[in-house]
Amino acid sequence: MNKIHLAVALGGMALAGIATVQTFPSLIPGLSPPGLPPSDPANRALVAQGRDLYATQCAQCHGARLEGEDPDWKRRKDNGLLYAPPHDVSGHTWHHPDGVLIAIMRDGGQVNAPPGFTSGMPAFGETLGDTKLGAILAFIKSTWPKDARARQAAISQGPGQ
Numbered sequence: 824m825n826k827i828h829l830a831v832a833l834g835g836m837a838l839a840g841i842a843t844v845q846t847f848p849s850l851i852p853g854l855s856p857p858g859l860p861p862s863d864p865a866n867r868a869l870v871a872q873g874r875d876l877y878a879t880q881c882a883q884c885h886g887a888r889l890e891g892e893d894p895d896w897k898r899r900k901d902n903g904l905l906y907a908p909p910h911d912v913s914g915h916t917w918h919h920p921d922g923v924l925i926a927i928m929r930d931g932g933q934v935n936a937p938p939g940f941t942s943g944m945p946a947f948g949e950t951l952g953d954t955k956l957g958a959i960l961a962f963i964k965s966t967w968p969k970d971a972r973a974r975q976a977a978i979s980q981g982p983g984q
C-alpha cells in the first residue's frame with residue numbers, strides 16, 4: 824500500500840470513528856451527549872420534584888427506597904429478564920455517566936443494552952421529557968454518599984474534562 828492509499832484509509836477510519844461518536848455517544852464511557860437536562864443533586868427544588876416523580880413513575884419497579892425489585896437483583900426471572908436494579912449506592916447506577924442514565928430512562932433499556940441482553944426497562948421520554956428525567960436523576964443522586972456522587976460526577980465529565 825502506498826502512502827496515498829494509507830492516508831486515505833486512515834482518514835476514512837478517523838471520519839468513521841467521529842461519526843460513530845457523534846451518532847452513538849453513549850457507546851463511549853464517560854461521554855455524554857450535549858444538552859443534558861439539569862440533574863444537580865444539590866438543587867433542592869429539582870430534587871423535590873424528582874422525589875415526587877420517582878414515587879409515581881419508578882418506585883413500583885425500583886423500590887420506594889431505591890432498593891430495587893429484589894435483593895438478588897442480578898439473577899434472572901423465569902422470563903429471562905433481570906430484576907429492576909436498586910438505584911441506591913448498593914446498585915450500579917452511580918457507575919454510569921449522566922448521558923447513559925438519561926438515555927436509558929428516555930429511550931428504554933433495550934435501546935441501550937449490549938448485544939444479547941434483554942431489558943425490561945420501558946421508555947419514559949415521551950411521557951416525562953428530559954427535564955423531568957433530569958429531576959428524577961437529581962433525586963437519585965441526592966441519596967448517594969458524597970464519595971459515590973463525586974465518582975459518578977467524574978465519570979459523567981469523561982476523561983480529560
